[in-house]
Amino acid sequence: MASESVSHMFKLVALGDGAVGKTSCIKRYTEDSFSERYIATIGTTFALKTVEADLPNGSLVRARIVLWDLAGQPSYNELRRRYMAGAAMAIIVYDVTRPQTFLDIGEWYTRFMTVCPNAVVAVVANKIDRPDRLVPPEAGDMVAKWLNVLYFETSAKTGENINELFTELVKRAIERHQQLGPLAFQGVPPTRPARLT
Numbered sequence: 001m002a003s004e005s006v007s008h009m010f011k012l013v014a015l016g017d018g019a020v021g022k023t024s025c026i027k028r029y030t031e032d033s034f035s036e037r038y039i040a041t042i043g044t045t046f047a048l049k050t051v052e053a054d055l056p057n058g059s060l061v062r063a064r065i066v067l068w069d070l071a072g073q074p075s076y077n078e079l080r081r082r083y084m085a086g087a088a089m090a091i092i093v094y095d096v097t098r099p100q101t102f103l104d105i106g107e108w109y110t111r112f113m114t115v116c117p118n119a120v121v122a123v124v125a126n127k128i129d130r131p132d133r134l135v136p137p138e139a140g141d142m143v144a145k146w147l148n149v150l151y152f153e154t155s156a157k158t159g160e161n162i163n164e165l166f167t168e169l170v171k172r173a174i175e176r177h178q179q180l181g182p183l184a185f186q187g188v189p190p191t192r193p194a195r196l197t
């Protein structure tokens with residue numbers, strides 16, 4: 001019975017500087033598509049995905065994820081907090097061809113942790129298909145170890161590691177949910193985002 005119905009519902013937020021590939025990672029995962037054109041996300045968009053995960057105890061669970069994708073980098077703190085509130089998972093994405101986006105990871109992490117201290121986080125080194133890569137794997141790996149978060153190297157263009165990234169996040173979220181219980185884990189319930197233009 002448990003394997004037939006959705007047993008968990010989780011919010012995931014995409015964080016990171018502009019044009020690092022947040023929208024592309026979500027699109028690759030939810031629609032298995034990719035576009036070379038850059039269309040800045042307007043407002044907040046949502047995608048839904050149902051995931052089946054095998055837990056270490058052998059049980060199969062089905063979880064529904066609501067993926068939130070926010071436009072640009074809101075400078076308005078309250079808006080950013082509302083966007084993050086209630087998230088069980090976050091991907092903090094950087095672009096391996098732009099070192100500044102890597103240097104900004106720590107700030108995104110701190111902002112997120114003050115709102116969702118118990119959430120599961122993955123640092124995502126995206127665009128690894130590009131020949132002009134500047135940030136080496138060791139750098140991302142080191143930061144993820146410091147922050148004690150998951151680390152994935154991805155390409156939204158080729159799809160490399162995209163499914164692995166989200167599947168692992170969901171697995172960890174389910175485990176943490178079971179350890180902490182829903183209130184400690186997700187804190188305040190997800191709020192509706194303010195509309196941006």
Ligand SMILES: Nc1nc2c(ncn2[C@@H]2O[C@H](COP(=O)(O)OP(=O)(O)O)[C@@H](O)[C@H]2O)c(=O)[nH]1
Nearest residue numbers: 019020021022023024035036038127155156157
């Ligand atoms: N080569 C390559 N380009 C990518 C990849 N991911 C995103 N892009 C491109 O980078 C630009 C920004 O992507 P987007 O997902 O809109 O970034 P966002 O602002 O973080 O949501 C677009 O032109 C994408 O086509 C990737 O993995 N490889």
Ligand SMILES: [Mg+2]
Nearest residue numbers: 022023040041
């Ligand atoms: Mg976007």
